[in-house]
Amino acid sequence: MKNASSTELTAERLISAESLASATPMMAQFIEIKAANPDSLLFYRMGDFYELFFDDADSAARALGITLTKRGQHMGEDIPMCGVPVHAADDYLQKLIALGFRVAVCEQIEDPAEAKKRGGKSVVQRGVTRLVTPGTLTEERLLDPAQPNYLMTLTRLKAAGERGFAIAWIDISTGVFRVAETDPSRLVADILRIDPREVLVPDTLFHDPEMRAAMDVLGGIVMPQPAVLFDGASAEGRVARFFGVATLSGFGNFSRAELSAAAAAIGYVEKTQLAERPPLSRPQRDEAGSTLFIDPATRANLELTRTLSGSRDGSLLKAIDRTVTGGGARLLAERLTAPLTDPDAIDRRLDAIAWLMAEPRLADGLTDHLKQMADMPRALSRIALNRGGPRDLGSLKQGLTTARAIGQMLAERDLPDELAEARDALGRLPLSLIAELEATLDDELPLLRREGGFVRPGRDGELDEMRALRDDTRRVIASLQARYGEETGVKSLKIRHNNVLGYYIEVTAGNAGPLTSDEGRERFIHRQSMANAMRFTTTELADLESKIANAAGRAIAIELSIFDTLSAQVVASADPIREAAHAISVMDVARALAALAEEQGYCRPSVDRSMDFAITAGRHPVVEQALRRQASDPFVANDCDLSPPEGAKHGALWLLTGPNMGGKSTFLRQNALIAVMAQMGSFVPAGAARIGVIDRLFSRVGASDDLARGRSTFMVEMVETAAILNQASERSLVILDEIGRGTATFDGLSIAWAAVEYLHEANRCRGLFATHYHELTALSERLARLSNATMRVKEWQGEVIFLHSVGQGAADRSYGIQVARLAGLPDSVVARARDVLAQLEESDRKSPAANLVDDLPLFAASMRQTKPESAALPSALSGLASELAAVNPDELSPREALEVLYRLKSLAVDGSPKG
Template identity: 70%
Template sequence: MADMPFTAETPSFEPDNSARPTPMMEQYIEIKATNPDSLLFYRMGDFYELFFDDAVAASRALGITLTKRGKHLGDDIPMCGVPVHAADDYLQKLIMRGFRVAVCEQVEDPAEARKRGSKSVVKRDVVRLVTPGTLTEEKLLDPSEANYLMTLGRVKGAAQGQFALAWIDISTGTFRVSETDPSRLLADILHVDPRELIVADPVFHDPELRPTFDIIGRSVSPQPPSLFDSATAENRIQRYFDVATLDGFGQFSRAELSAISGAIAYVEKTQISERPPLMRPERESEGSTLFIDPATRANLEMLRTLSGNRDGSLLKSIDRTVTGGGARLLAERLTSPLTNPVAIAERLDSVSCFLAGQSLADLTREALKGVPDMPRALSRLAVGRGGPRDLGALARGLEAAAQIAGFLGKEILPAELCAVRDCLAGLPNDYAAHLDRALDDELPLLKRDGGFVRPGYHAELDEMRALRDHSRRIIAGLQADYMNLTGIRSLKIKHNNVLGYFIEVTANNASVMTDTDEAKGKFIHRQTIANAMRFTTTELAELETKIANAAERALAIELGIFETLVAETVANADTIRAGAAALATLDVSAALAALAEEQGYCRPLVDDSLAFEIVAGRHPVVEQSLRRQAANPFVANDCNLSPEGTAKGAIWLLTGPNMGGKSTFLRQNALIAILAQMGSFVPAGSAHIGIVDRLFSRVGASDDLARGRSTFMVEMVETAAILNQATDHSLVILDEIGRGTATFDGLSIAWAAVEYLHEKNQCRAIFATHFHEMTSLSEKLTRLSNVTMRVKEWDGDVVFLHEVAKGAADRSYGVQVARLAGLPEAVVNRARDVLHQLEAGETSGKADKLIDDLPLFSVEVKREVKTPAKGKDSALLAALSTVNPDEMTPREALDALYRLKGLATNPTS
C-alpha cells in the first residue's frame, strides 16, 4: 500500500450520542471529503496531523509511530503527525512513493475563533495540493533535472492534431506544447520524461491508450473532462495570462488548446490561490527535433542506465556544467537533438569559441559557479513559498550576469553568444541595485525570522531594531536625563509586570517631583509605597509602548519590505527568466568546450546530406570508464555509411564473435549522431553527419511479462516499429535480430529485414548478426557491405582486437567465450565436441545422433584427440616430461635447458 498512490475512504459520520466527534474532527472529516484522493496534512499547532486511513498509510510509508486520538463511531481514531518545520522531508518521501498530499492550514486568527465561543474551531482549509509534477521546494527537487507536469489533450473528429501534449515545469515556468498521434504518443511522452501525466477520465479508460498508460505507470492521473474542454480553453488561457486575445501566442489546434487548458486548470487546482508565473506556451513543431523511439532511448542509456542509475549514462559522462540551469538545459538538448543544420552550427560555433579562447572559458565558468538557481527561486517567491535567501539568490545571479556581460562585451562572439551577451546586458539594473540596497549580507531561511533587511535601508525599521536590541541603554539614557532635570541622584527607572516602566524616588525626594508646575506637568504619580513614590511621564509611557511593540513592529516592517521586493520581482519575472536562460546557454556551451578539451573530441560537420562518415570514433561512456580503471585504451573504429555512387546511404552487415565489441560499436555511432545534432563536439578523429531525422536502435534483449510478451515478441514489436517508420534520412542500429527463435526462423526474419531496409526504407544502417549465411547478401544488395570484428586465435584461445575491418567472420567463437565466462571445463569440452560434429556434418541435422550416451554425465568427456608426436617433437616431449622445475637447482635448470635445446636442433643426439 505504501508504494502506491493511496485513496483514503472518508469515514461516514452518523450522529452517535455515545461517541460524538469533536468539532475539530468534524472539520477534518468535512475537509477530507473534498480531497479523497490525497493524504490530508491537517495543521495542529506545530504539527501536521493525519487521521483514519491516511494515518495508517502515512505511518507505514514514513516509518513513524501510529497512535490514536479520540473515538469515532465507537472505534479509536488512528493518528500520526509530522513537525511543520520538517514537513518538506516527509513530503519528499511520500511523493517518491506515489502519494499526493493536501496541505490544510489555519486560515483565520485563533482570536477570531474565540469570539464565536470557547468551543469554536479555528477555520482551516486546503491551501495547496502537493503532487509530483507541481513541486517548487528546493529540498524536493533535483537541481540538475527538470520537473515536468504533462497533460494530454484529445479532440475526437478533428481533421488534424487529434492528440496534443503540453508540459510545464512550475519550478522554472517552462511551458511547451506539441501535436502528436497514437503511433508516436509514447515516444513523445518519454522524450519529455514527465513526473506526472494528467489525462481526462474518458481518455484514461480508452482501451486503445491503456497500453501506453500501463507503460508509464503510476505517474498517470485521471482528471475530470471539464479541465480539458476545448470550447472553454481559450477563455481559461486568456484569464490566466491576463490577455484579451491569444493572437500573440500563435496558432494552436483544438487539441493543443485542450492540452494547454488542462495544464493551466490543474495548476490552478493544485496551487489554490497562488498563480505561478508561467511562460507563454511555446509550440514545438514536429520534425524540428530528432525522433528517438522509447526502445532506443532505453537501449542507448541516454539519461539513465538500464538499471535506472545516472552513473554510466551518456548524460553523466558528458555533463561538465556548473549550474543547475545549465545541467537541465544540457539534458533537454541531449533528449531533443535538432534537425536544422543552421541551428546546430550556431551551437557548435559557441563551443568552438570557448575552445579557442581558453581565458574566456575560464573566466566564464568561474563566474558561473556563483550563479544560483534563479528560475526556481523566482517561482518559489511567486507562489508564496520563497524566503529571503531566494531574493538573495536573484541578487547574486544578477550580479554574476552583469560581471559576465562585462567581459563578454570585450570579445568577438558568434551569433548565439552575441544573443546571450545582449540578453545579459538588458537585465534590470535598477531592480538588482534595489535588492543590493535592501538585503543584508547574511540572510535567514524563513522570512518570519526577520533580520534580512540591511541596516540603513528603512529609518523606522532601524529605530524599532534599536529599541528592541538596545532598550536597556535607551532607558539608562532617559534615567540620566531625569536625574539631571530633578537633581535627584538616587532616581531610578524600574520595571515590573504590573506597572511596566516607572520612575522611583525615595519618599524624602518625592516633593521635588511635585513642587513646581513644570514638575507637576511632566511627572505623573503612579503609586506610593512605604519608603518611595513611583511616577511616569508621557515620554516614558510612549517609550514603553515602543519597546513592547518594537520586535513585532520590526518584523512587520521587514515582512512589508519582503512583499514589496517580491512584487517587484514578479513584475520583472520575464526578464529575469530570460537572463537565467542566457546563463544556462552559456554554461552548456562552456561545459561542452571543457568536455571536448578534456576528452579530445572533434567538431562534426552536420549538413542536409545523407553522409555518415566517422573516422576513429569512440564510445563516450566506455572510453571514460576504461580511463578511470586505468585499463587498456579504447580502440577507435571508422564507420562510413555515406552513399557510394547512389542517392541513398549504405548498410553495414557486421559479423564477429560475442565479446568482440559489436554492441559497443553499434551504440557509439548512434551516440555520436545524437551528440552532433545536439550541438556538441564528438568522440572521433573527424565526423561528417547528414541530418538524421529518426534514430532507431534495437540492441540487447528484454521481455515484457506484465503485458504477456516474451523476449522474442518484444524484439519483433520493436523491429516492426523500425521497419514501419524509418525513412531514407534515418539511422538504424540493429543487433541480433531473429536470435530469440529457432535458427532457420530467425535467419529468415533477419534476412527479410535487411532486404526491406535496403529496398524499402533505404536508410543508413548497421546490422549486427551471428547468421554468417547473410554475408552472401552483399552479392545481391548493392548498398550492403560486410564488415567484421577482428579476432586473433592463439593456442586454442581467442583474443578480441575490438577492431572493425572489411570482410565477414566465419565463426562466432561462442565456445571460447563460454570458457572465458567460467563454465565448467566438462561443459566447455562437450560443447566443443558437439560443435565439431555439427560443423563436420556428422549429425546430418539430427540431434538424436548427439545423445547416444549423454557423455557429459555418464562417462568421462572426450578430450580432443591429437596425433602422436613423432621425431624431434616426440623426443623433445619425452625429455620435457622428465623435468621437474620445482626440484632443480639453478645449475641443473641451466643444464636441462641446454639439453632441450640440443634435442630441438638434433633429435638423434
C-alpha cells in the same frame, strides 16, 4: 486495535449523514475536508503536527515507516491515526511524492482566539491551502536541481474522423510552458522524451481501449481527470485570462487540441495552488520535425539519461555533464533528449563551443562566475507562490549580480550568435531591483521570513529603532536617564521598572524640586510618593515603554512588509529574470561542452543536409571514460562510413559479424551516440565526423522481456523490430543487433535475412546490422549498398585475442566456445561443446539433432574423463590410437567389425582391451 485496512468504515459510509452526525466536531471537520479531496492524503494541522486519520493514516504509516496509533472511536470503530511534525513535513512529503501519493495540506485559517469566542467546544476553522502532487513541487528540498519537474496534460480532439493529440507541459518551479501536437505513432515517445512526473488525461481517454497500451507503458504517472478540465470550447479564454490578455494572437498559432491541453494544465495548476499564481512564461510551441525522433526502446537501449537499471551513473548524460549550475544541467539534459534536425541551428551551438575553446582565459573566468550562480527560476517561483523565504530573495540577489558581472565581462567581445543573444538578454536585467535587493538584504539570511533579521541595518529607520529597543533596552533607558539627569541637574535620578508602574523616574524627596517646579510639572508627571523618594513619568517615557513592549512584534511586522514589497518587485520583473536565467544556462552549457571537448579530445562534427554518415576514429563516450578511470587499456577507435556509395542516392548498410565480446554492441551504440551528440550541438568523440542530418534514430540492442504484458524476450525483440521497419525513413539511422537470435535457428535466420533486405530495399536508410548469422554475408553480392564488416580477432597458442577493431570482410566463426571458457564454464562443458560443434560442422545437417541424441551417452563419459582420478586417460587414448591404426575396415567381416567395436569400447572404459 483495528487499523484502517480492517475497518468497516468505507469511504461512502464515512461521509454519510449518519457518520457526520455521530462524529466529534473536530472529526466532522476532517471528514468534510477529506470528502472534498478523496484522491489525496490529508495532512490535517493540529498544533505542531500534521495528523492523518482512517485510510490515510494506514497508507501513510506503511509508506513512511511511522507508528500507527489510534484516536478515540467513530461509529463504534477505532480511528487509526499517525502524524508527522510540521517542521519536518518536507522530508515526509518527499517520500510520499516519490511513492506516487498526492497530499492535501490542511492548515488553520483562523485565530484560535476567534474560535473560543464562539464557545468552548468550537473547532478552529481549517482549509486546504495547497495540493502537493508530483508535478507541482516547488520546494528546494523536494526537487533535483539537475532535472526539470514537469506536469503534463494530454488530450485528443476528434473532428471529421481525425484524431488530434496534443500535449502541454509545465514546470511551475521554473515557469517553463510548452505545447506540441503529436500522433498515435509517436505519442509515447514524445511523452518519455519530456519525462514528466505527472501526466493528466481526460477520464474518457484514460479508459479508451485504444489507449490501453500507452497507459500501460506510462504506468502510475498517469492521472485521469474530469473531461470538463479539457473543454476545448472555453480553452482559449482560460489561457488568455491567466495571462491577462484579450487575445492569444501574439502568442502564436495553436491548434484546438493544443489550446485544450494548455488550458487543462493551467486549470490544474490553479486547482492545486489555490489562491497562488505561479509565474509561468507564455506557452511556446514545439514544431513537429524540429527534433530528432527517438522511440522509447531506442532511448532506453542507448542509456541517454539513465541506464537500464534506472541509474544516472553510466548514462551518456552523466559522462558529458560538466555544467556548474542547476539551470545549465537541466538545459543540457533537454538538448540531449531532443537533438535538433536543423543544421543551421546546430551550427549556432557548435560555434559557441568553438569560440570558448579558442578563449580559454575567458572561459575560465566565466566558469568562476557561473559557480557563484544561484537557481533564479526556482527561487522566483517560490516567491511568486508565497512559499519563498529570505534566502530565495538572497538567491535572486546573488544570481542577478552575478549575471550583471558576466554581462560586463562579455560587453566588448565579438561573440558568436548564440552567446551574443545570451549577453544581450543580460543587458535587460532589472537594475533597479538589483539595487533594491543589495541595499535591503543583509549578508546573513535566515531560512524563514517570520524569524526576521534579514533586512540590512540602516535600511529602515523605524526598524532600526525597534531592533534597538528589542535588543538594547538597557542601553536606551540608560541613555534617557543620563539625559534627564543632565537636564534637571539631579545626578542621582534613576529610571526603574516594576510590574505595577512599569518604567518610572525616581528621585529622592530632597532632590525632587526641579521635577515639581512649575516648569518641571509641565514635563514630569507625578506618579507616587514614598517616604524617602518620589516617582514620576513623562509622555516620552510612556511612549518608550509602549515601544519597548511591542518592539519585537513591530520589528517583525516591518520586515515582513519589506519582504512583501521586495517580493512584489521580484514578481513584476519575472520576465527579465527568466530571460537572464536562460541566458546563463545557455552560457553554462556551451562552456561545459567546450570543457568536455578539450578534456576528452573531441572534434567538431560537420552536420549538413546530405545523406552522409562518415565517422573517423570514433569512440564510445561512456566506455572510453570508464576505461580511463580504471587505468585500463585505451579505447580502440574505429571508423564507420555509411555514406551513399558512389552513384547511389541513399546511405549504406553495414552487416557486422564477429565474435562475442569482440565489441559489436559497443561499436553500434557509439555511432548512434555520436549522431545524438552531433545533433544536440556538441563536439563528438571522433577524429572527424560528417553527418547528414538524421530525422529518426532507431536502436535495437540487447535482450529483455516484458512479462507484465505477456511478452517474451523474442516477442519484445520482434515488436521493436517491427516498429523500426514500419517507421524508418531514408534519412533515419538504424542500429540493429542480433535480430532473430531469440528463436529457432532457421526461423531466426529467415527473419534476419528478410529484415536486411527490407532495410535495404524499402527503408533505404543508413544502418548497422550486427549478427552471428554468417550466412547473411552472402547478401552483399546482390544488395548494392550492403557491405560486410567484421570485428577483428587474433588467435595465439590456442587463445583468442579480441582486437576490438572493425575491418572490411566477414567473420568465419563466432568464437562462442572461447568466450564460454573465459566466462568460467566447467571444462567438461567446454570440451563437450567443442565436440558437438565439430559434429555439427561435419554432419550433412539433415538431422543434426538426431545425431546428437544418439551420441548423448558420450557426454557422461566426457564428464568422467575430466575427474582428477582419470590418470589413465593418456594411456587409454594411446591404446585406442594403436588399435584404430591396426584396423583395415575394408577387410573386416560384419562379425569382425563388431568384435573390434567391443574392444575399442572396453579400452575406452577400462583402459585395457578385451576379447
